[in-house]
Amino acid sequence: MAPYTYCMQIIQNEEKENAVMTLDSAIEKIQASQPFTLLEGCPISVSIPEKEQFYVKPTVNEQFMAENYKLILFSAPGATGKSALASYIARTKHALLWDLAKERIANHSLSGMLVEALGIKSFSQFTEGLVDGKAVLIIDAMDEADMISGRVAVETLLSDIKNIIKDAQSPTVILCARTETAHMVRAFYNEPEHELPIAQFEISFFEERNAIDFIERKISDRLERKNKEKTTKAKHRTVTEATRNCIKALFSLIRRTAGSCEQTDSFIGYAPVLEALSIFFAASENTMALLKRFERAQDSTEIFVLVMDYILEREHNKVVSGFKTRCQKEFPEFQDWDKVYTIDEQIVRLAYYLVLQSTEYNNYPVSLPEELSVEYAKGMESFLRDHPFVHTFEHRGELFTDFTGPAFRDYILAKLMRMDSCDIFAKEYFSTHNRSSHFPSQLFFDFYTYFLKGKLSGSHFPYLYEAFKSKEIGKTISSVDIEQVENILYFSFSQGTPSQGTTSTTEFTMAAGIELLHISQLNNVYIDIDDKVVLGAAGEDVIICNSSIKCKQLIVQTPNIMISATDGVNTLIVCAEAIDTSGSPAAKFDIRTLKGTLQISVPDIEKWFKLCAYSYNFADESNVDFIKFKNAVRSILKYFRKHGKDTPGRHREFIKNIIVGNSMLKQSIYHFLEDKKIIYQDDKDLSQIKLSMKRLERFGINWGDLSQDQTASMHALFDEYNKYKETQATAP
Numbered sequence: 001m002a003p004y005t006y007c008m009q010i011i012q013n014e015e016k017e018n019a020v021m022t023l024d025s026a027i028e029k030i031q032a033s034q035p036f037t038l039l040e041g042c043p044i045s046v047s048i049p050e051k052e053q054f055y056v057k058p059t060v061n062e063q064f065m066a067e068n069y070k071l072i073l074f075s076a077p078g079a080t081g082k083s084a085l086a087s088y089i090a091r092t093k094h095a096l097l098w099d100l101a102k103e104r105i106a107n108h109s110l111s112g113m114l115v116e117a118l119g120i121k122s123f124s125q126f127t128e129g130l131v132d133g134k135a136v137l138i139i140d141a142m143d144e145a146d147m148i149s150g151r152v153a154v155e156t157l158l159s160d161i162k163n164i165i166k167d168a169q170s171p172t173v174i175l176c177a178r179t180e181t182a183h184m185v186r187a188f189y190n191e192p193e194h195e196l197p198i199a200q201f202e203i204s205f206f207e208e209r210n211a212i213d214f215i216e217r218k219i220s221d222r223l224e225r226k227n228k229e230k231t232t233k234a235k236h237r238t239v240t241e242a243t244r245n246c247i248k249a250l251f252s253l254i255r256r257t258a259g260s261c262e263q264t265d266s267f268i269g270y271a272p273v274l275e276a277l278s279i280f281f282a283a284s285e286n287t288m289a290l291l292k293r294f295e296r297a298q299d300s301t302e303i304f305v306l307v308m309d310y311i312l313e314r315e316h317n318k319v320v321s322g323f324k325t326r327c328q329k330e331f332p333e334f335q336d337w338d339k340v341y342t343i344d345e346q347i348v349r350l351a352y353y354l355v356l357q358s359t360e361y362n363n364y365p366v367s368l369p370e371e372l373s374v375e376y377a378k379g380m381e382s383f384l385r386d387h388p389f390v391h392t393f394e395h396r397g398e399l400f401t402d403f404t405g406p407a408f409r410d411y412i413l414a415k416l417m418r419m420d421s422c423d424i425f426a427k428e429y430f431s432t433h434n435r436s437s438h439f440p441s442q443l444f445f446d447f448y449t450y451f452l453k454g455k456l457s458g459s460h461f462p463y464l465y466e467a468f469k470s471k472e473i474g475k476t477i478s479s480v481d482i483e484q485v486e487n488i489l490y491f492s493f494s495q496g497t498p499s500q501g502t503t504s505t506t507e508f509t510m511a512a513g514i515e516l517l518h519i520s521q522l523n524n525v526y527i528d529i530d531d532k533v534v535l536g537a538a539g540e541d542v543i544i545c546n547s548s549i550k551c552k553q554l555i556v557q558t559p560n561i562m563i564s565a566t567d568g569v570n571t572l573i574v575c576a577e578a579i580d581t582s583g584s585p586a587a588k589f590d591i592r593t594l595k596g597t598l599q600i601s602v603p604d605i606e607k608w609f610k611l612c613a614y615s616y617n618f619a620d621e622s623n624v625d626f627i628k629f630k631n632a633v634r635s636i637l638k639y640f641r642k643h644g645k646d647t648p649g650r651h652r653e654f655i656k657n658i659i660v661g662n663s664m665l666k667q668s669i670y671h672f673l674e675d676k677k678i679i680y681q682d683d684k685d686l687s688q689i690k691l692s693m694k695r696l697e698r699f700g701i702n703w704g705d706l707s708q709d710q711t712a713s714m715h716a717l718f719d720e721y722n723k724y725k726e727t728q729a730t731a732p
Helices: 008-014 082-092 110-118 120-132 142-148 151-165 179-190 208-229 241-257 261-268 271-283 287-296 300-327 343-355 370-385 406-418 423-432 442-452 458-469 626-640 652-660 664-675 693-697 703-707 711-730
Strands: 019-022 059-065 071-076 096-099 137-140 173-178 198-203 390-395 398-403 477-485 488-497 502-511 517-519 521-523 525-528 532-535 542-545 548-551 553-556 560-566 570-575 588-594 597-601 649-651 679-681 688-691
Touching (some): 071 082, 071 179, 082 096, 082 173, 110 151, 142 151, 142 173, 142 179, 151 179, 179 198, 208 271, 241 271, 241 287, 261 271, 261 300, 271 300, 287 300, 300 370, 300 406, 343 370, 343 406, 370 390, 398 406, 406 423, 423 458, 442 458, 458 477, 458 517, 458 521, 477 626, 517 525, 548 553, 553 570, 570 626, 588 597, 626 664, 626 688, 626 711, 649 652, 664 711
Parallel strands (some): 096 137, 137 173, 477 525, 517 532, 525 548, 532 553, 542 560, 548 570, 560 588
Antiparallel strands (some): 019 059, 059 198, 390 398, 649 688, 679 688
16 A cells, blocks of 8 residues: 655645634535434444534634545544534434444444445445435544554545545545544545545634533533432522632633643643533532632642542542441441542542442551441442542443543543552553543643653553644644663653744653563654663554664564654664564564655564565664764763753763764764864863753754754754765875
């Protein structure tokens, strides 16, 4: 299958200024489908929604629109309402909705799914309707499909769609995807052999007016359900003007603590945040007084953590009160009532309940008498069922339980990863639970950053990376840099909008040699470490795109590895030791390159037929090209990683003997950097070598360029290095 000619950066550079529009105008060309009926026993991933559900329409931004487009692509950051949008359009247009998060694509081809869902006769009518505009198909969770089913299965599906609707009279297929996956879909349909005119719209965060409306309607909906459940005359309160003022006050507080207007808009307009806030406001008796506790918070994440903690503390107080009332007379000697059902205990109990489907947890922080322990355990099942973080729902006659929403899920999972020996529950949830479990939202990244305080575990990286990438919107570019300096691994997550000159960076560290770095999906990532790297896990494909990996060894634990390089971007893989496939003996490599370059330097490359064409002798310093030069420069300068306000410096003997060592290339580059006074000897301490950022910037390079592997800015330095070598060669 043909490789992609677009990479994310190229597509973003071609975007025009966003045209803000309503959802109705974005889908006005889609006609309502003629009625179709699903067969009994049709795939669980297929539905025709009819019941009206809670929905607040977002605004959308036009990203791209081809003439006579046949397909509409809705993109958005993670957990921004793509599934709710898909369900809303399916209901209003009487469309067939296929949720790829519920089954592997391999279980049903597009035609196979339609036949199993509609029957042979209706299948023909439906596919004809996709051409003449009388049928509509909506496919949700393209991201989950990419992870669960693999890229090849996704490409086959996209190809099948193109073959059916290439002559469609109007747009009849809608795809919903995260921003990064949307770029892949755009690139696929731009290829000559798959060419299909499409339109792309990005779902925006809710504007403040709509965000307040979202919270109010959520509160009303929740209170209405609670009132129906009441058997006494006592009724829950309704949304009052005081509640509305509290919502506005919290938004104002968040705006005062946010770093930028853009960050504020994305936070208070983010559906999972609003969903959690609705529960907070519905549960709070004196919210305005409570907000005063939040005024000390440093940023919006801390405010939100305080909101979540408040909800858990409220549950703690309810349980303690009920438990004490029921048992105090029988156990007058027991005094530690307040030590049960703490926030940490609730978090682990929720993990047991949702991951292991069990309420049998007895690792209490206080010793309970056996009889009291039995009474406590009896009450836990009902309390957990009714916990505000837990949602129980019915689907086709079966009951399912999950977190109430992404905000609650990501808060709990991030906290589990902070607690000793509890991250196993989070990993188990990610690997086994249905509905988007592979894709934590952007809140997970924020919670992890807040709870872990700059520390990162190698096995957590895939989840943190996915959450980081879920922050992407149409014009942002993300990069991740992982470098080892002595015994520390430094992780830099950078994201920004080049056209606006804005970039934000979050850094983590990890001690080398404690555990291995695990990776699954990489795009625009630079890795340079001395240890082994684990690729994927059983049943999950690995995708490495426009990235560099230099490490001791690759340990393959996945059946499929796709490596791609596109649009002038270089992908480099260098291993000191042979690739280890003992964990996945049947592993296969899929290579995609066009207008990009791929170099692979591993000792046993001859074992891999598909890799041989990209064999590259990275260790050969007799032939210095740009790739070797760039990596050698980085390998020296990374040791000048700046700490504090002082000019970054290192001990001369350490740089010359340990970092440069016997490498002729590094020795040459070291002397070149000295000649250009980019590095220089400290006048006050002759044993110290320092880095001059001003000198480096004269060549158009700043520290961000180095940490984000911006190769374009390194070419001027490479040209200067070649001139320097010529001068040295002709010198007497």
